[in-house]
Amino acid sequence: MKMKKIIAAALAMAMALSLVACGNGNKDNGSQSKAPSSGSQGQNQGGDQSNPPSSSGASGITLWTYPIGDWKDENAVKALTDAFTAETGISVKVEYLDYTAGDDRVNTAITAEGTPDLIMEGPERLVANWGANGHMVDLKDMFDDTDLAEINAVNEGIMKACTYSNGAIYEYPLVMTAHCMAINKNAFEEAGALQYVDLENHTWTTENFIKAVEALYSKYNATVGAVFCAGQGGDQGTRALVNNLYGGTFTNAEHTQYLWNDPNNIKALEQLKSMKGIAFDPSLDGGKEITAFYQGILKMAFCWNIAQQLDPNSAKTGAEKTISGEDIVFMSFPSETGESQLCGGIWGFGIFDNGDQARIDASKQFIKFMCDSAHTVDAVKTANYFAVRTTAEGTDLSNIWADNPIMAEYTKLMPYLGDYYQVTTGWAAARTEWWNMLQEVGTGSDVATVLAAHEAAANAAAAG
């Protein structure tokens, strides 16, 4: 009996202790995140006595990063954070997000008040979503006139995209690129469609795009390009395709209203729907479309950029090649004139406002180290994109890719970088409306009707 009581008491104590342990599990060195840590590839160098003391007062910060180039590669990121820790004494715990579940993790963390100190992504999340809802720190004090001049010298739209309508800057930009599409050069050659593309300038007209798809379909008697619409992944590709084909719009210039219900977009969607070689495919998203293209199943991909050109399908099987060794050529989207407006990607860092000034200061030190110092070259090269500024504290960034012919060739597309409309209010809901609209077009619904209905729903979401 006595033994039974002792066991019962011990069990109860053990369970109670485990509950208490659950409640305090994240107050360890260098991390204030309450997000689940299992499966995390975090790295924490906290407690290293050889590091110099931190000037900000915080000994460690947390960074969550989306897969931006090799910022998804633990070894590559560790080299950068180790350099930062060696210089500042501040340890960095890194967690890697993907585009499928990343938003859910961040949203859950916001709800549970367990956000990281730093996050790496683009203005559509940092500015238009989390910044607009008051979760981010205004980084305006990090920019002086020299910084702004260096960034504006590359593209004046960059700072505009990183700035919210109230003037607050919620993203410190690091890299940028123009999203494009890609073609399987060998397949085009076999189908006699290579005559329709300007391989020198990587451009083509709408008329030639239609002829090329016809030629490919005649040759392969199968779908050669997919308007993928399973989800939001890679949706900039389908937007750019539809908007460029006949010069349609997506938002107004002020980024306050969605304007897809444009006769030019209706014409483009009807054209795409009528093409035998093009399928509206709700079983594919951008990532799966890239895989199908890489495997040689599709002959063109609408979701592409320089990172894919350097490492197709992230498969490490060689730049500019499909799995079977066929040549991949990146292309601008087709338009009536051949000069299209490409969707851009601008990636950088934002700081979540966790109310701890020491950690905010440490995070700003990290941003300064990565985005505006002699180390910026490494941070940019890790991302495999282009620097958003000409120089960083005296280090020239304009020629860092001179030794890479693929990157050098890709700069031909940069002048086509169009309006960064992803910062329009209600963006998360609007892009959902977009792919739902494509699904309905694919199932045979009237294009004008569904375009109008989903545009109205997106604008309703933007209005709150």
Add this chain to the structure above:
Amino acid sequence: MSRALQWREDLAGYLFMLPSLIFFVGFVIIPMFICIFTSLTATNMHDAAMFGQFIGLENFIKLFQDKVFQKGLLNTFIIVIVSVPTVCAFSLWVGSAIYKLNNVALSAFRCIFYLPVVTGSVAVTVVWRWMYDNYTGILNTALKGVGLIEQNINWLGDPKTALGCIIVILFTTSVGQPIVLYVSALGNVDTTLIEAAEVDGATDMQVFWKVKWPQMMPTTLYILVITTINSFQCFALIQLLTQGGPSHATDTVMYYIYYTAFKLTEQAGHFGYANAMGVVLAIFIGIMSAIQFRLAKEK
């Protein structure tokens, strides 16, 4: 037994239960009340407070005007109505066919049918996705090979086939446990009653329905309730395979709850609205379970 001794016995029992009770209250009972209360508010992700503005039954009124929710509810009922009877009937059939086999064969069958249950949802869906693939899937290849189809079918991308595909996967992952339970229940049927019925001239069918079936009723009731609840809560397959598409053809209430709570974060009061859906779903599950209990009791 003296009262003091009884008290000590009770205390020991309660102490053993305490850890589970703490988890049950903390992670089931309290969240349940939070869910009910939040469903009456306009809570959203960006609120600093746990509960937003109290709006009464507004979320519930809005729910029944929401076409996507109605479609999700309809799809959920289709899944329940199709999958519950088929799972029960198939499990009973397989259980009846294998329960008399020798131990080795019986164990092998139990393993085979239970394998999809213990395999993770992600692994299961990855394999099924390959099979259903529009371009390289084995299903299209096989059907084209035998001349049943000429063009590939986009199984998960066509509104006509997508929900059926989900139900097939749900079926394969749901039959394992009922089969094991039926094998066990059939093994426990009183053999003297069976022998008596056979001596009285009962046919095999009569023995099954008049003697075995009534003795298996508690097991059947358990299987019905569990399968119904699992079917109502179908989420992982939808999330991993179709995300509710194409054109909401595979939206279920559970998926729409997740979508509203974690994707529509810019919509005012999205947490409250998602919780209202959760309350409605719980009410439907409760009603269905009560009906099943009542019918089984009458039997």
